[in-house]
Amino acid sequence: MRAFSIFALLIATLAACGGGGDASGDSATATTSGAAASAAAGSFDPATITPAMLALGDSLFHGLIGATSCQACHGANGAQATVAPDLTDAEWLHSDGSWEGIHKTVVEGVMAPKQYTSMMPPYGGVPMTEEHTRAVTAYVYKLSHP
DSSP states (O other), X not given: OHHHHHHHHHHHHHHHTTOSSOOTTSXXXXXXXXXXHHHHHSOOOGGGOOHHHHHHHHHHXXXXXXXXXXXXXXXXXXXXXXXXXXXXXXXXXXXXXXXXXXXXHHHHOBSSOSSOSOOBOGGGGSOOOHHXXXXXXXXXXXXXXX
């Protein structure tokens, strides 16, 4: 019975945070090892964040591209903080708040939340290309570092 409860919780979390749907808008399936290698090759210097990257990240965050919607758990402005942390303040529960730290959290997910009830599956529960992962994490970084 416990296993069924855990499975039901996982399915509900994936559905609420964008785990369902067709990811056909993404050109490649992201893997943790592949993303880690790509991320290591790229810079996480905030000065390299471009307006185009932020626009793409905004569209991903709000579910306009791909099959995920970060706003489902974090709220439209990133400050909902009822089932998932506020992304607009200076308090970071699962990283140091750096762009690289946020990227790592998105890639690895949050399987054991420190305060909130909802887990975040890796990549929000859907495959994302490295370009999309960097864009959405740049957008989240900028929410708390205007």
